[in-house]
Amino acid sequence: MKISTKGRYGLTIMMELARKYGEGPTSLKSIAEKHQLSEHYLEQLIAPLRNGGLVKSIRGAYGGYILSKLPKDITSGDVIRVLEGPISPVDFTEEDDPAKRDLWVRIRDVIAEVLDSSTLLDLISFKDEGKNDNYMFYI
Template identity: 70%
Template structure:
């Protein structure tokens, strides 16, 4: 499974919102500028995140976006599934011979485990302190 820019930039949006959690709404323009990304592209990504309830939009002059829940309750798996679809290293696992099927299932389950056990809180605190040894992910 290859995570596209949709998943990567979607995680970026969500991490920025998690860092800003409790401080009011954040505009996509601010997120785009802080990460040197296209605001127009982020606008395309925010809609499915909002539809899934992962973010809420706040209207008005000081509007923007906030997380739909606490950062500790939103996982990277939630975000990736909304933007990328089901997590699977290959299509048609059920059609593979048993030995290969077992390998693909183990890979899929390992990736799911990492994504589903890594919260936005983990990611936001990891990037804030700059400590790259804070979390070790095993696949």
């Protein structure tokens, strides 16, 4: 499964709204400018997020968008499913070889577990403490 720009930019929108949670509405224009993204594209993404119950729109001169729930209550899985659809690395059927089907199901379940255990609060609170496994090799 490859997450498209819909999922990635949608997560960007949601993380910005989580950072501003409790401060009032945030405009898509400000998010677009901060991340150098197309405001028009973000407008296309916000509709399914609103229809999915993840954000609320506020009208008026100082309007914009706010999260419909606390950042700790919205997972990255919620966002990805709304924008990308069901989480699955491949389409498989009951007719598929049982060993391959089991592999795809296990991969799907691990991806879903990671997405569903990562809240917006987790994402905006993340601190890179050197836990990445990047190695430098010299020849």
